[in-house]
Amino acid sequence: MGENGIGKSTLLRTLSKVQKPLSGTIFIHQKNIEKITEKALSKQVSLVLTARLPESQLTVYELIALGRQPYTNWIDKLSPVDIEKIATAIRQTEIEHLINNRFYELSDGQLQRVLIARALAQDTEMIILDEPTAHLDMHQTLKIFSLLKKLVATTQKTIIISSHEVNLAIQLADEIILLTPNTLLTGTPKKLMETNAFDTLFPKELVNFNKTLQQFVIIKS
């Protein structure tokens, strides 16, 4: 978490090797990410990005099936294992009724579930999501967050998200990384609250973190 422009997306894009690090090195299982081939990394880390997909006529099923590309042969033929993994991903995200639709017909909330299903089909230990609820209303936001929470519990995957939903993150996240202009604070939501870390998140004039309510409140002048 962090304010706009602090570098959340940059951090996630760097972690997933979509862009080169500005400085420093990243290790996955003690292995330098620069030394891991794109092919090998694609079996360890999958992505859900905020940017709109280019317009095309892909069906939901085809879109999810693209998640199997790291495993398919040169002509991209789906094996029985691939088909099984895709079916599991569809089941886990509860989008069975959508699979024959074109993806442009979906609502933002449905599309987000489909993109998560695609990442699940990629069968990686780690899923990185950049602001998965950016375009969603409160109900859809809650649905996505509870889906992610459920996935962490049932699949034992590491799910890293960037989000502006501070209040939800405090309730649901196992661990929070706070990006502030000067430092980086990490810990469980509880620990961060105890150390008053959330006070550093936004300028103090307008919002304030209320410990008893466990959320940010607007300061009324």
Next chain:
Amino acid sequence: MEKTKYTKQFLILSVLLIILFFLNISFGSVSIPFKAIFNSIFGGNITKESWETIVIHFRVPKAIIAVLVGSGLSICGLLMQTLFKNPLAGPFVLGISSGASLGVALLILGSSLFGGFFLTNTVSNWSLPMAASFGAILVLSAVITAANKVRNTMSILIIGLMFGSLTAAVISVLTYFSEATQIQQYLFWSFGSLGNLSWSEITVFAIIYSIGLIGTLFVIKPLNSFLLGEDYAKSLGINVKRSRHIILLITSILTGVITAFSGPIAFIGLAVPHIARMLFSSSNHKILLPAVAIIGALVLLICDSIAQLPTSEFTLPINAITSLFGAPIVIWLLVRKKKIFV
């Protein structure tokens, strides 16, 4: 699931292709009965020897070229549209056509300027394709060198267009200093032509075409991943930079050889991918690639048959026909469907 869904369309298109191939052969300034055409191809008895010569040495080569050029340009169009995520992209956006035009312009128009540099003023069968290929490779390597310095695919598109303008300007200057007969000769090349190719030229054409076609099979997977954008493609383990280079290379080989032998044929490469997407309502390249190839061949065979104007002595320039009949069809399709896709 996906195979059975599209079998019907593919079957109909293939049958249409075969019918049109033979229909195309039966059209021409000399009217030849269909039976004689069939016999001359499959080695039966022919009443007139001249018929056999016309069919074997003129009409069949032309129909084959139409199939190769139509499918080749359409495949290039599809590759470019997916790579650039731009429905307006076509095989010629990279400056390939302008490069080829520059080569031909230098050969035909430049001969008066540079005098002795070119040995003769007469343009032989092989010098045109050579000049066109040379020009295409020259401009294309300039574009690719520039493209290597930019990361953004959209910039490559614009760089290609800029090189196109540059070469067009050079050609204008050349034209200004040229004589009427040479300008006319250049103009005729730019009309495009499917005919007048010998069997040996067709063999060369077909070999290079096949190399390009085999190459496209290997980029189906990256192409499909590009449908999600380059970031996703990368996260799916696709080597984006290498795939982009292979796609550019295939397009230049195919477009280069096509332009070299038949001139810059407009419209097909841009429009056929759209027609294919509408007929198949799919963006999956495993379906689109064969669809685009068949439809491209079909469209050019139809255009060439129209250009022949059955039983007339005249042959209209193929470039005019492709645009004249094709553009309204695409406009109509788009207005009806309202939504276009990459």
